[in-house]
Amino acid sequence: MEKINVKICVGTMCYVMGGAELRDVIESLPQNILEHLNVSYSPCLGCGKGEQAPPFIEVNGKRIAGVSKNSLIQIVKEEVRNVI
Numbered sequence: 001m002e003k004i005n006v007k008i009c010v011g012t013m014c015y016v017m018g019g020a021e022l023r024d025v026i027e028s029l030p031q032n033i034l035e036h037l038n039v040s041y042s043p044c045l046g047c048g049k050g051e052q053a054p055p056f057i058e059v060n061g062k063r064i065a066g067v068s069k070n071s072l073i074q075i076v077k078e079e080v081r082n083v084i
């Protein structure tokens, strides 16, 4: 089964705007969700392009702005639901 690529920005701007929490959240997800994810981290996902607010993540190559702890969980659960 193909895994969902989740990339979390840990660059300075995103990190101070909540990216640090996103890293903790993703790492504490239950194993039955984590097994469907390919999690990686990026030093920057291109925050200089456009007016969107950090923190940024990428899900299967699609950049998403303004991600909170709760929205990250929602996004990931929805993606996992779509593949199982």
Ligand code: FES
Pocket (backbone or CB within 6 Å): 009, 010, 011, 012, 013, 014, 015, 043, 044, 045, 046, 047, 048, 054, 055, 056
């Ligand atoms: S620092 Fe996060 S996208 Fe640039």
